[in-house]
Amino acid sequence: MSIPTQLKYTKSHEWVKPEADGTVTVGVTHHAQELLGDMVFVELPEVGSKLTQKQECAVAESVKAAADVYAPISGEVIAVNSPLVDEPGKINEDSYSAWLFKLKPTNPAELSGLLDATAYAELLENEDH
Numbered sequence: 075m076s077i078p079t080q081l082k083y084t085k086s087h088e089w090v091k092p093e094a095d096g097t098v099t100v101g102v103t104h105h106a107q108e109l110l111g112d113m114v115f116v117e118l119p120e121v122g123s124k125l126t127q128k129q130e131c132a133v134a135e136s137v138k139a140a141a142d143v144y145a146p147i148s149g150e151v152i153a154v155n156s157p158l159v160d161e162p163g164k165i166n167e168d169s170y171s172a173w174l175f176k177l178k179p180t181n182p183a184e185l186s187g188l189l190d191a192t193a194y195a196e197l198l199e200n201e202d203h
Contacts, residue, residue, distance in 0.1 A: 077104075078170055082146070082185060083194035086128075089170065090146045090188055098185070100146055101173040102134055102165060105198055110136035113162035118154040119175055125149060127184050132174055134165065147184035149177035 077083075082090040087106035091099040107113065115135035125131050125145035132143035153176040158164055164172040179185070189197065 077191045077195050079191040081170070082188035082190065083197075084144065084146045084188060085197060086144050088143060088146045090185070091173075092185060093176075096179070096182070097152060098147065098149070098177050098179060099173045100143075100175055100177060102141075102143060102169055103194075104169045106134070106141065107165050107169045110134060110141055111138045111166075112136055113165045115140075116158045116162040116165070116174070118156065118159065119151045121151050121154055123151040124180075125151065125177065127181075134162070134174075143174060145177070146188060147177065147179050148181045149179040152176050152178050 083103065087103045089101050089103050093099060113134060113136050117133040119131040125148060127145055127148045129145045130142040131145045134141050134143055155173050155175065158172060
């Protein structure tokens with residue numbers, strides 16, 4: 075399993091891509107979608123929602139289970155990937171391109187507290203034991 079090195083990660087299996095304009099794009103990791111299985115439903119946050127770090131803000135539901143998605147950092151939701159609502163299976167096809175929402179950070183320093191690819195790989199290795 076490849077873990078993209080340009081992204082940041084959370085212990086709850088969200089990925090975060092810092093964008094050039096200061097915003098961040100958020101999705102669920104390959105590991106998370108593998109655990110869940112075939113996605114059947116996605117509930118996204120509302121554009122304009124103000125989120126705090128680690129707040130439940132979205133739901134990814136599969137044939138096996140439903141999982142909450144947490145805000146990796148605090149910020150305002152500026153966009154959602156609404157086509158995923160009709161095609162949640164896109165997350166299974168490529169979880170790193172099937173982003174869920176974009177945030178304008180209110181505390182960009184929180185990004186430095188997220189895991190890099192190496193730390194995330196170690197987390198997964200420890201979970202498997």
